[in-house]
Structure formats: structure tokens, C-alpha cells
Amino acid sequence: MKTPSSPPSLARRRIGRFAAALALLLGCIGPAGAADWPAKPIRMIIPFPPGQTSSDVFGRALADRLSRVFGQPVYVENRSGAGGTVGADLVAKAPADGYTLLLAASGTITIAPTLYGARMPFNVQADLQPVSLFALVPYMLVAPPSAGARTARDFVKLAKARPGSLNFVSSGNGTTPHLCGEVFRKQAGIDITHIPYKGGSEATADLLAGRVQLYCAGGPSTYGYVKDGSLVALGLTTARRSAVLPGVPTLAEQGITGMDNINSWVGLLAPAKTPRPVVDRLYAEISKIMATPEMQALVSNQAAEPMALTPDEFGRRIREETAYWANVIQTTHAKTD
Incomplete structure (x- = not known):
């Protein structure tokens, strides 16, 4: 004679069947929800002032093109402050639904974590999901003609003689140009003095006037001054020569190594745990957009190189650059203002 199932055992089986059915249902809903995305406007946070950076130029151009592709508005919202961490923190704490995105520059993502330490309001690795790095801004060492150097080697000789x-x-202290100068000083084995300014325009003004001797920078204004002869490009801090200034050698070509990671990039990130189908859709559309002649021309006009790293490639680059800059900051004892 069979013994009837006890109430607890029967309840457990029913709960198990319900859980399995729920899991199956959610599994079906997930992809459908991702396929329906975006169903409403998207907000793109740019953590810098409007119109003042390549990040803003690229972000607005990308937002416009994504709006056309998705059939939904992609609104740009500038939230500047604390080296970009104010706007980035807003995205890090936003719902992971694909409707709040971060258009970030490398300094905020790879330098700020070590520079700010415990003051950093979020954890890049835990709170943000890389989508795609789509523009690289090469840096270079520039000097006024009055400095008497035509190459980085020349500058090293002058510095060692004096x-x-x-x-x-x-x-400013803790900025990429500051850290670049510190690395150059160390790698070249020279004794040169750091002079921090309150912004790039003030530093450039004194450089153009010949009152100071060296600056590590990138972007359209710096390249423009090199092209018109106002400044001399001593060497690029990249692994290969730039298509924008093909005649300028890299520092590695001149025997100064360990500086290939010194550049700036612009990329798109989302809150951590954003559905992977949404991340992949964003990447797929960005890669198509970056391959268009008009977008390549826009990026090149900003003295940058168009690209489209996958989410995984972008994440790996963030980890590698964060480790690189952490070592630089710790060995040079650099601090933010």
C-alpha cells in the first residue's frame, strides 16, 4: 500500500516546478525585451562641459547617428566636474536597462581610480560595462622653436647639458599631460621641472610665447600649431606613427621606451549588468557608424584615429591602462589639485 506524500514533500515539488517554469518564462522574455530595445529615448551623459572637448564633439555626432538608427532620440546631457567622475558616477548608479549611457574619456576611467583613491565615488570595474572604444587621440611632446630642439633626442641632450x-x-596636477611629462623625465633620465597650470589653454599660451619648454598634449589645437610651425613636434607617445602627422617619429623610434600607452581615447560605457544583447547591439551599430566616411573624417579633423573595439577588447584595454597608470602615479607620487 502506497504511503501518501507528506505535505512538505509535495510543497517542495510544486515549488520546484514553479521555479523551473518561471526560469523558462524569464528566459523567453529576456531576448524579446532586448529585441524591443530601445522603446524610449536614451540619455547619453558626457562628463565634460559642452563644446570644449573632443569627447563632446564625438558624443554629439554619435548620439545623432544612433538616433537615426534606433528611431528613438539619444539626448546628450553634459554633467561635468571632478575630472569627469561626477557624470560617470551618475551612469554607474543608473538602472542597467540600456537607457543611460556614458561617453567617457580615458582619464576618467583609467587614471581617476588611482588618483582619487577612496574619494572615487564608484568602482569602474564593478559598476560600468564597456561597450566600445571608438576614437584614439595620440599625444606628442611639443616645444616652441626657441627651445632649440627638433626631436625628443635633441631635448634630452639639452636637458642633460643643463x-x-x-x-x-x-x-594641472594629475592630468594626462602631467603624468606624461613625469614618465618622459624618468624614461629619458633627465632633470626637468614640472609647472602645473589651471588648464590647457594657459599652458599652451606660455608655450607659444616661449616662456616654457615642453608640453605633452594631443587634440586639434596642438596639431594645428605643429602644422603651422608655431610648435615643434618632438615625438609621438604611440606605438606607431600617426596618419595625421606621418612625418613625426614616435618616442620609441628615438630610443625612449615605455610611453606607448600615453594617449587619450573616447569610448561608450553603460551601467554594469546592462543586458548583453543591448551592449552587443550598441557595439554593432557603433562599428558601422565609425566605418562611414563622414564619421572617419570628423574624427580625423579632431586629430584622432577612428576605431571600434569590441566590449571585451575595450574592457581588457581599460584593465591594462588602469594598471599602467596606477604604477606611474605610485612611482611619481602624483596627486590631483
Whole structure:
């Protein structure tokens, strides 16, 4: 004679069947929801002031093109402050539904975590999902003609002949130009003095006037000054020569190594746990957009190189650059203003 199932055992079986059915249902809903995305406007946060950076130029161009592709508005919202971390924090804490995106520059993502330390309001690795790196801005060492150097090698010779008498400027303590100068000083084995300014325009003005001797920078204004002869490009901090200034050698070509990672990039990120189908859709559309002649021309006009790293490639680059900059900051004892 069979013994009837006890109430607890029967309840457990029913709960198990319900859980399995729910899992199956959610599994069916997930892809459908991703296929329906976007069903409403998307907000793109740019953590810098409007119109003042390549990030803003690229972000607005990308938002416009994504709006056309998705049939939904992609609104740009500038939320500047604290080296871009204010706007990035807003995205890090936003719902992971694909409707809030971050258009970030490398300094906010790879330098700020070490520079700000415990003051960093979010964790890049845990709170953000890389989507695609789509523009690389090469940096280079530039000097006024009055400095008397035509190449980085020339500058090193001058600095070694006059220890402590030459200087390099930056747009502020802890910025990429500052850290670049510190790495150059170390790798070249020279004694030069750092002079921090309150911004890039002030640093550039004194450089053009010949009052200071060296600056590590990128972007359209710097390239423009090199092209018109106002500044001399001593060397690029990239692994290969730039298509924008093909005649300028890299620092590695001149025997100064360990500086290939010093550049700026612009990329798109989303809150962590954003559905992977949404991330992949964004990447797929960005890669198509970056392949168009009009977008390639826009990026090149900003003295940058168009690209389209996959989410995984972008994530790997973020981890590698974060480790690189952490070592630079720790060995040079650099601090933010």
C-alpha cells in the first residue's frame, strides 16, 4: 500500500516546478525585451562641459547617428566636474536597462581610480560595462622653436647639458599631460621641472610665447600649431606613427621606451549588468557608424584615429591602462589639485 506524500514533500515539488517554469518564462522574455530595445529615448551623459572637448564633439555626432538608427532620440546631457567622475558616477548608479549611457574619456576611467583613491565615488570595474572604444587621440611632446630642439633626442641632450634648468608644463596636477611629462623625465633620465597650470589653454599660451619648454598634449589645437610651425613636434607617445602627422617619429623610434600607452581615447560605457544583447547591439551599430566616411573624417579633423573595439577588447584595454597608470602615479607620487 502506497504511503501518501507528506505535505512538505509535495510543497517542495510544486515549488520546484514553479521555479523551473518561471526560469523558462524569464528566459523567453529576456531576448524579446532586448529585441524591443530601445522603446524610449536614451540619455547619453558626457562628463565634460559642452563644446570644449573632443569627447563632446564625438558624443554629439554619435548620439545623432544612433538616433537615426534606433528611431528613438539619444539626448546628450553634459554633467561635468571632478575630472569627469561626477557624470560617470551618475551612469554607474543608473538602472542597467540600456537607457543611460556614458561617453567617457580615458582619464576618467583609467587614471581617476588611482588618483582619487577612496574619494572615487564608484568602482569602474564593478559598476560600468564597456561597450566600445571608438576614437584614439595620440599625444606628442611639443616645444616652441626657441627651445632649440627638433626631436625628443635633441631635448634630452639639452636637458642633460643643463640639469634642472628646463621645464615641462601641464594642464594641472594629475592630468594626462602631467603624468606624461613625469614618465618622459624618468624614461629619458633627465632633470626637468614640472609647472602645473589651471588648464590647457594657459599652458599652451606660455608655450607659444616661449616662456616654457615642453608640453605633452594631443587634440586639434596642438596639431594645428605643429602644422603651422608655431610648435615643434618632438615625438609621438604611440606605438606607431600617426596618419595625421606621418612625418613625426614616435618616442620609441628615438630610443625612449615605455610611453606607448600615453594617449587619450573616447569610448561608450553603460551601467554594469546592462543586458548583453543591448551592449552587443550598441557595439554593432557603433562599428558601422565609425566605418562611414563622414564619421572617419570628423574624427580625423579632431586629430584622432577612428576605431571600434569590441566590449571585451575595450574592457581588457581599460584593465591594462588602469594598471599602467596606477604604477606611474605610485612611482611619481602624483596627486590631483
